[in-house]
Amino acid sequence: xxxxxxxxxxxxxxxxxxxxxxxxAMTLAFATWMALLNNFVVERAGFTGKEIGxxxxxxxxxxxxxxxxxxxxxLIREQIFAYISLAVxxxxxALSGYFPSEAGLYLTTFLxxxxxxxxxxxxxxxxxxxxxxxxAPAVLGKLIAVSSVASLVVYxxxxxxxxxxxxxxxxxxxxxxxxxxxLTLVMWLGFPTFKSVVPQRKHLLLRKRYWxxxxxxxxxxxxxxxxxxxxxxxxxxKFGYSVSDIAALFMINHLFNWAFAGRIGVLVGRIGERxxxxxxxxxLFCVFTAYAFVDSAAWAGALYVADHLFFSLAIAIxxxxxxxADPADMASTAGVAFTINHIAAVFIPVLxxxxxxxxPMLVFLMGSVMALISLxxxxxxxxxPCEGYEVEWGRVKSSTNSLV
Numbered sequence: 001x002x003x004x005x006x007x008x009x010x011x012x013x014x015x016x017x018x019x020x021x022x023x024x025a026m027t028l029a030f031a032t033w034m035a036l037l038n039n040f041v042v043e044r045a046g047f048t049g050k051e052i053g054x055x056x057x058x059x060x061x062x063x064x065x066x067x068x069x070x071x072x073x074x075l076i077r078e079q080i081f082a083y084i085s086l087a088v089x090x091x092x093x094a095l096s097g098y099f100p101s102e103a104g105l106y107l108t109t110f111l112x113x114x115x116x117x118x119x120x121x122x123x124x125x126x127x128x129x130x131x132x133x134x135x136a137p138a139v140l141g142k143l144i145a146v147s148s149v150a151s152l153v154v155y156x157x158x159x160x161x162x163x164x165x166x167x168x169x170x171x172x173x174x175x176x177x178x179x180x181x182x183l184t185l186v187m188w189l190g191f192p193t194f195k196s197v198v199p200q201r202k203h204l205l206l207r208k209r210y211w212x213x214x215x216x217x218x219x220x221x222x223x224x225x226x227x228x229x230x231x232x233x234x235x236x237x238k239f240g241y242s243v244s245d246i247a248a249l250f251m252i253n254h255l256f257n258w259a260f261a262g263r264i265g266v267l268v269g270r271i272g273e274r275x276x277x278x279x280x281x282x283x284l285f286c287v288f289t290a291y292a293f294v295d296s297a298a299w300a301g302a303l304y305v306a307d308h309l310f311f312s313l314a315i316a317i318x319x320x321x322x323x324x325a326d327p328a329d330m331a332s333t334a335g336v337a338f339t340i341n342h343i344a345a346v347f348i349p350v351l352x353x354x355x356x357x358x359x360p361m362l363v364f365l366m367g368s369v370m371a372l373i374s375l376x377x378x379x380x381x382x383x384x385p386c387e388g389y390e391v392e393w394g395r396v397k398s399s400t401n402s403l404v
Contacts, residue, residue: 013190013191013192015126015130015131015194016130016131016139017191018079018187018191018194019123019126019127019130019139019143020143020146021183021186021187021191022082022086022119022123022187023123023143023146023147023150024146024147024150024183025086025090025179025180025183025184025187026086026089026116026119026120026123026147026180027146027147027150027151027154028150028153028154028176028179028180028183029089029090029093029112029176029177029179029180030089030093030112030116031150031151031154031155031250032093032154032158032172032173032176033093033096033112033173033176034228034232035154035155035158035246035250036158036169036172036173037232038052038232038233038235038236038246039236039242039246040096040097040100040169041055041105042236042237044100044169045100045101045102045105047102048357049233049237049353049354049356049357050353050354050357051102052229052233052349052353053229053349053350053351053352053353053354053356054106054349054350054353055105055106055109055349056225056228056229056349056353057345057346057347057348057349057350058106058109058110058113059109059110059112059113060113060225060342060345060346060349061110061113061342061346062110062113062114062116062117062118063113063117063221063338063339063341063342063345064339064342064343064345064346065117065339066117066118066120066121066334066335066338066339066342067204067335067336067338067339068335069081069118069121069122069331069334069335069338070202070203070204070331070332070335072118073200073202073331074202077193078122078125078126078196078200078331079126079193079194080193081118081122082119082122082123082126083184083187083188084118085114085115085116085118085119085122086115086119086180086181086183086184086187087115087180087181087184088111088112088114088115088118089112089115089116089119089180090115090177090178090179090180090181090184091111091115091177091181092108092109092110092111092112092113092114092115092116092177093112093173093176093177093180094173094174094176094177094178094181095108095111095173095177096108096109096112096169096173096177097168097169097170097171097172097173097174098170098173100169117338117342120338121334121335121338122334124318124334124337124338125200125330125331125334127139127140127143127318128318128321128322128325128330128334129196129197129198129200129327129330129331130194130196133319133322133323134269136269136318136319136322137265137266137268137269137315137316137319138262138265138266138269139265140265140315140318140319141261141262141263141264141265141266141268141312141315142261142262142265144257144261144262144264144265144312144315145257145258145261145262147257148254148255148257148258148261149254149258151250151254151257152251152254152255152258154176155248155250155251155254156251157172157175158172158244159244159248159251162244163244197327198327198328198330199328200328200329200330200331200332201328201329201331201332202331202332203332204332204335204336205329205332205333205336206336207326207329207333208396209324209390209395209396210321210324210325210333210390211391211394211396212377212380212381212390212391212394213317213320213321213324213337213390214336214337214340215377216277216317216320216374216377216378217317217337217340217341218340218341218343218344219370219373219374219377220314220317220341220374221340221341221342221343221344221345222344222345222348222370223284223367223370223371223374224311224341224345225344225345225348225349225352226288226348226352226363226364226366226367226370227307227311227367229348229349229352229353230352230356230360230363230364231291231303231304231307232246232304233356234291234300234360235249235297235300235301235304238300238360239297239300240297241297249301249304249305252301252305253304253305253308256305256308256309257308257309257312260309260312261312264309264312264313264315265315268313268315268316268319269319272383272384273316273317273319273320273323273381273385274378274379274381274382274383276313276316277313277314277316277317277320277374277378277381278375278378278379279313280310280311280313280314280316280378281371281372281374281375281378282371282375283306283310284307284310284311284367284371284374285368285371285372285375287303287306287307287310288364288365288367288368288370288371289364289365289368290303291303291364291367292361292362292363292364292365292368293361320381320385321333321337323385323386323387324385324386324387324389324390325387326387352366379392380392380393380394
């Protein structure tokens, strides 16, 4: 059900605008959590690579269980599920600053992550349902740009909060979580419930013809973990970045994303998914290899910005799936895809955290290998993918294997 207080529809009450507000709400909370994380756990809880690896693995467990979202959809609509997930995310972030211990951080991280991963699962499904194939690349690129603008607001706030007003971690986390909760309330009261054009299947399924999408999704999750967990940790541990330094770096990073993400989306629509993904993985191979040998704080920061720009091209995986998929599969496949994405995410932070204690260089060289594997997979994406022409080689007959 939508808001009980909504009486009249207005021109601004569109699915696209709702996706924008959702993106802002999520970013205000999650960007704050991510930006403060490394400094918070090192300064307040004395974390090493081992503990940060465990925390990040715990953070990814709800992502691994994202397939359970389809069961929740038997009870409530996807749009309402997205609101509930954002509220849980906001609560988890708001509580984070008040539990600066190993156990406390693990618990608040898990709560935050439940909201974040369920929200991301549902948002992907709703985006591909509400957007046409023609407009999806450009709109998804614009959503990345919107997220970057919201992130700029967050990092500007963090820079001022810690650099000039000396606000504590507790206050900053509480403000970020409350902002997410407030915007969630605005969405619930201000937008109607939008109906899907095609009714969605409400059970788990795997289609053999989606195998390349599953493989690209799995490798994307593995690569993302190395960047998310260890690139930021490198900044703090090796180069001594402060909270203000990290915030300034993130501001620069999101300025680039704001400037180029929308154009990247248009570019994906123009050159196609195969070329876009090929360019992304070639770039990521170079970035990860450079990370392994970087010995300058400035160059490490530049690589961080470049890494984010290359990752923006990953929207091509989503638009590739939209082109090859049965429209009724969006909701069920979104949950399965997030689970596949997080299979490696559950064990890589812990395993690579132990490798980090021996050789940080080796962690990033493993990322280079993963980028090469992804490049090989990307070359199997057809120039014009569609239902029945999902891959260049390894084509299988269309069939459905229901899990439940």
